Amino acid sequence: MLKKILSIAGKPGLFELVSQGNNMLIVEDLGSKQRCPAYSNDKVISLADIAIFTEEQEVPLSQVFASIQKKENGGQVNIDVKDVKKLRAYFGEVLPNYDKERVYNNDIKKVIRWYNLLTAAGKADFEEPKEENKVAAE
Numbered sequence: 001m002l003k004k005i006l007s008i009a010g011k012p013g014l015f016e017l018v019s020q021g022n023n024m025l026i027v028e029d030l031g032s033k034q035r036c037p038a039y040s041n042d043k044v045i046s047l048a049d050i051a052i053f054t055e056e057q058e059v060p061l062s063q064v065f066a067s068i069q070k071k072e073n074g075g076q077v078n079i080d081v082k083d084v085k086k087l088r089a090y091f092g093e094v095l096p097n098y099d100k101e102r103v104y105n106n107d108i109k110k111v112i113r114w115y116n117l118l119t120a121a122g123k124a125d126f127e128e129p130k131e132e133n134k135v136a137a138e
Helices: 061-071 084-094 105-120
Strands: 005-008 015-021 024-029 035-039 044-046 051-053 058-060
Touching (some): 005 024, 015 035, 058 061, 061 084, 061 105
Antiparallel strands (some): 005 015, 015 024, 024 035
């Protein structure tokens, strides 16, 4: 589900991929539902390609969102993002072993803001599709 949700550098919010054209993408703002182009020189990244550093490995953003969703019972996150201690404590509850040196306050704020945008837009299905094991019948 997060594969079609995009972050575009220099533009606030999140966008959903609608279509592709020559040297551009047609995207729709999740909040305002307005469509606009994203050109090939824009820095565009899919949320499915983002991961958070932990002490052992990188955790996909979808797993972090799923953990937040479980903690908030599917609701919005209500936390003062200006209070750094509360912000980091909250993120520690969601992802206990996150790398405190490589994950910055702005990263945590962005994850919470994106989670709230996705839940408000009804795009809160964070389960990754499971690959089915095909068994050959003999």
